[in-house]
Amino acid sequence: xxxxxxxxxxxxxxxxxxxxxxxxxxxxxxxxxxxxxxxxxxxxxxxxxxxxxxxxxxxxxxxxxxxxxxxxxxxxxxxxxxxxxxxxxxxxxxxxxxxxxxxxxxxxxxxxxxxxxxxxxxxxxxxxxxxxxxxxxxxxxxxxxxxxxxxxxxxxxxxxxxxxxxxxxxxxxxxxxxxxxxxxxxxxxxxxxxxxxxxxxxxxxxxxxxxxxxxxxxxxxxxxxxxxxxxxxxxxxxxxxxxxxxxxxxxxxxxxxxxxxxxxxxxxxxxxxxxxxxxxxxxxxxxxxxxxxxxxxxxxxxxxxxxxxxxxxxxxxxxx
Amino acid sequence: xxxxxxxxxxxxxxxxxxxxxxxxxxxxxxxxxxxxxxxxxxxxxxxxxxxxxxxxxxxxxxxxxxxxxxxxxxxxxxxxxxxxxxxxxxxxxxxxxxxxxxxxxxxxxxxxxxxxxxxxxxxxxxxxxxxxxxxxxxxxxxxxxxxxxxxxxxxxxxxxxxxxxxxxxxxxxxxxxxxxxxxxxxxxxxxxxxxxxxxxxxxxxxxxxxxxxxxxxxxxxxxxxxxxxxxxxxxxxxxxxxxxxxxxxxxxxxxxxxxxxxxxxxxxxxxxxxxxxxxxxx
Numbered sequence: 001x002x003x004x005x006x007x008x009x010x011x012x013x014x015x016x017x018x019x020x021x022x023x024x025x026x027x028x029x030x031x032x033x034x035x036x037x038x039x040x041x042x043x044x045x046x047x048x049x050x051x052x053x054x055x056x057x058x059x060x061x062x063x064x065x066x067x068x069x070x071x072x073x074x075x076x077x078x079x080x081x082x083x084x085x086x087x088x089x090x091x092x093x094x095x096x097x098x099x100x101x102x103x104x105x106x107x108x109x110x111x112x113x114x115x116x117x118x119x120x121x122x123x124x125x126x127x128x129x130x131x132x133x134x135x136x137x138x139x140x141x142x143x144x145x146x147x148x149x150x151x152x153x154x155x156x157x158x159x160x161x162x163x164x165x166x167x168x169x170x171x172x173x174x175x176x177x178x179x180x181x182x183x184x185x186x187x188x189x190x191x192x193x194x195x196x197x198x199x200x201x202x203x204x205x206x207x208x209x210x211x212x213x214x215x216x217x218x219x220x221x222x223x224x225x226x227x228x229x230x231x232x233x234x235x236x237x238x239x240x241x242x243x244x245x246x247x248x249x250x251x252x253x254x255x256x257x258x259x260x261x262x263x264x265x266x267x268x269x270x271x272x273x274x275x276x277x278x279x280x281x282x283x284x285x286x287x288x289x290x291x292x293x294x295x296x297x298x299x300x301x302x303x304x305x306x307x308x309x310x311x312x313x314x315x316x317x318x319x320x
Numbered sequence: 321x322x323x324x325x326x327x328x329x330x331x332x333x334x335x336x337x338x339x340x341x342x343x344x345x346x347x348x349x350x351x352x353x354x355x356x357x358x359x360x361x362x363x364x365x366x367x368x369x370x371x372x373x374x375x376x377x378x379x380x381x382x383x384x385x386x387x388x389x390x391x392x393x394x395x396x397x398x399x400x401x402x403x404x405x406x407x408x409x410x411x412x413x414x415x416x417x418x419x420x421x422x423x424x425x426x427x428x429x430x431x432x433x434x435x436x437x438x439x440x441x442x443x444x445x446x447x448x449x450x451x452x453x454x455x456x457x458x459x460x461x462x463x464x465x466x467x468x469x470x471x472x473x474x475x476x477x478x479x480x481x482x483x484x485x486x487x488x489x490x491x492x493x494x495x496x497x498x499x500x501x502x503x504x505x506x507x508x509x510x511x512x513x514x515x516x517x518x519x520x521x522x523x524x525x526x527x528x529x530x531x532x533x534x535x536x537x538x539x540x541x542x543x544x545x546x547x548x549x550x551x552x553x554x555x556x557x558x559x560x561x562x563x564x565x566x567x568x569x570x571x572x573x574x575x576x577x578x579x580x581x582x583x584x585x586x587x588x589x590x591x592x593x594x595x596x597x598x599x600x601x602x
Contacts (some may be wrong), residue, residue: 038500045406046413046426049474052467053429056436059447114343122337135348141588142354143528145555146577149562150354153570184350191347215333245437247531248559272439272531279443280535292447295440306435307428 057299064293066285075293081258081274083282088290090297092260096268100175100250101243103264104182105236112187112239113232116194121220140188148252151181156253163265173255174267181253182243190239193313197231198224200317234312241305245298247272271298355581362578365571371579375541375557378566385576387543391458391551395537396523398462398547403469404519410470411477411515412503418482434471441467442532450536456550461537468529469522476518480511513598517591524587528580530555554580 067075071088078089115136123129152173159180160172201224209219225232255267256277269277271294282288369384376383410426417423441464449460484507492502508515533539538550539560554576561573 034500035498038503042409042413042416043422045409046417046422048406049410049426049429049433049470050422052470053433056433056440056444056467059444060440063443063447111343111347114340115347118340118344122340132344132348135351137588137592138585139348139351141524141584142351143530143555143580143584145528145530145558145562146354146358146581149558149573149577150357152562154353154357184347187347215329217333217336218329220336241435245435245439247437247439248555252559252562272437275439275443276531276534279446280538292443295443298437299440302435302437303432306432310431 060292060296060299064289064296067289067293070286071290075290079260083278083284083287086284086286088286090271090290090294092258093269093271093274093294094297095260096175096254097244097270097272099261099264099268100178100182100254100270101240103175103179104186104243105240107179107183108187108190108239109236111183112190112194112236115187115191116198116232117220119191120195120198121216121224136188136191139184140192144185144246144248145252147181147185148249151177151249151253155180159265166265168263168265171255171265171267173253175254175261175264178250178254178270179264181249182246185246185249186239186242189242190235193235193238194228194232197228197235197313197316200231201227228316230312231316234309234316237305237312238309241302241309244305245272245302247276251276271295358574358577358581361571361574365575366578370575374543375572376568378568381568383568383572385554385557385572385579387540388552388554388557388576389579390543390545391537391540392527392553392555394458394545394547394551395461395465395533395553396527398459399465399469399526400519400523402463402466403473403522407470407473407522408477408508408515411474411518412481412508414474414478415481415484416503430471430474433467434475438468438529438531439534442535445532446535453548455548456536456538457548458537458544458551459547461533461551461553464532464536465526465529468526468532472522472525473518476521477511477515480514480518481507483514484510513594517594520587520591520594524584524591527587528555528584530559534559554583 067088071078075088075090076094077091078087079091080087080089081092082088115132119129119133155177156172159174159177160170163170163172205223205227206219209223214222250270251273254269254273256269256273257267258269258274261268275291275295275298279288279291282291369382371384371389372386373382373384374387375385410430414423414426444467445460445464449463450456453460488510489502489507492506493499497505533553533556537553537556539556540550540552544551557576558573558580561569561576564570
């Protein structure tokens with residue numbers, strides 16, 4: 001009985017109900033009292049989230065069945081994407097996604113890490129840091145289509161000029177441009193995660209190092225970074241998940257070419273951008289189904305990345 | 321010698337701090353550039369006609385984006401109507417059942433839902449709504465946006481309501497107030513500002529979304545108030561007109577970008593302001 005009461009209000013309710021309202025319950029239909037209707041609604045809407053996720057997964061799976069049956073595992077390794085001949089292989093898009101996301105991550109890491117160190121360690125209070133923090137938050141709030149639009153009109157000419165200087169084919173659009181845009185888009189995300197992780201470092205550890213005469217740089221390098229390395233990695237994994245799923249900005253500046261890119265300046269297509277470009281044009285069942293299968297892959301990849309990243313961060317917070 | 325070593329350490333410290341500061345400030349340069357170009361190109365086209373007229377065909381100057389503004393509002397209203405009640409009641413469930421198998425599963429599912437790429441949500445809404453109804457529609461776009469709003473609302477609602485002290489609830493229950501009234505009249509009002517902040521944040525998240533609307537709301541050069549017909553929206557208009565080869569349409573796209581950015585950033589500011597001013601504190 002004690003445990004029941006200690007579980008809080010619900011426990012109290014159950015206790016009261018079982019004690020006093022027993023006769024009432026038997027005479028009334030339990031599904032018509034406001035009490036039980038309310039509880040049923042809460043339960044139902046919570047269950048709804050689970051149902052929603054599973055139906056999303058099942059829908060994707062069912063719609064990609066024709067393509068899975070037709071191509072099997074060949075879908076992942078074939079490099080021919082030819083809607084006219086009805087031959088679909090997703091390799092160019094897998095490679096496109098892989099290169100753009102990793103390149104974006106590599107570009108973003110120095111910036112996001114600096115930001116989290118600066119905001120977390122050097123300047124937590126004050127006008128400049130709070131301005132910086134708001135700016136980063138705003139950067140995260142800008143819609144992706146705006147990034148794409150801006151990239152198309154401002155960044156593409158710049159990249160084209162660079163390409164002319166380098167002596168490669170000056171497309172302007174392509175993997176390099178999309179990676180730059182993606183990097184800008186994921187910096188706020190990994191920076192804010194990084195800052196949160198930095199705050200988990202126990203003050204005692206830092207103070208101990210300072211009291212031994214370490215400079216700030218040495219404290220960051222030898223105490224803080226080793227402590228947060230898994231958390232920061234997790235933050236970057238989550239940022240990678242963002243980059244993989246990002247659609248609009250990439251679609252606008254990647255140049256939409258369905259062959260395997262030969263250099264980082266070449267136009268390409270990512271999994272998300274090929275869906276965005278071709279889904280409304282897809283006429284045959286197999287075509288649609290192949291695009292949905294790419295969507296299914298995208299769904300599973302981002303899901304695995306997200307769960308992995310969140311688990312690492314959760315583990316870290318529990319340790320502290 | 322000893323002194324040199326010490327100076328070298330200090331120098332390294334200085335250098336590191338400088339490098340970190342430079343990198344930090346560099347990372348907000350894109351924001352400055354984006355806001356600068358959008359304001360510069362957007363201000364030039366924005367006037368009263370721009371907000372109240374329909375887009376003109378290619379070749380005619382002027383024209384506006386009224387259809388996209390109305391379409392965006394329609395999509396957001398549909399999405400909110402669906403997502404807000406469902407999201408908040410799921411949030412209440414999670415806050416009330418902190419442990420338990422279902423709560424754990426629901427939390428996991430909400431997390432995964434949050435991470436689904438927006439383009440995949442577009443496919444889902446297409447398969448569920450557009451295909452059976454055989455037409456692109458504002459309704460299907462609203463559903464897509466609602467699916468994207470749900471995780472944000474559920475999470476913020478849970479986080480907020482968890483902060484409401486148990487004693488408040490117990491006091492109400494002790495007075496003989498039934499459970500559902502306690503939740504609706506005591507717990508929810510106490511956390512109202514947090515709930516509203518969550519809703520605003522979720523609107524800010526989806527207001528700029530284009531990918532889920534590509535094959536649901538689809539876009540429409542005319543004014544449309546019918547829920548079951550295609551509508552235009554600001555991000556869709558930016559995407560379609562930016563990709564076009566006509567300078568007049570680029571002008572419209574810059575203007576629409578400015579309107580969209582101002583709208584989204586205002587929502588973010590407002591949400592931040594609310595969390596600061598009316599934070600749920602006990």
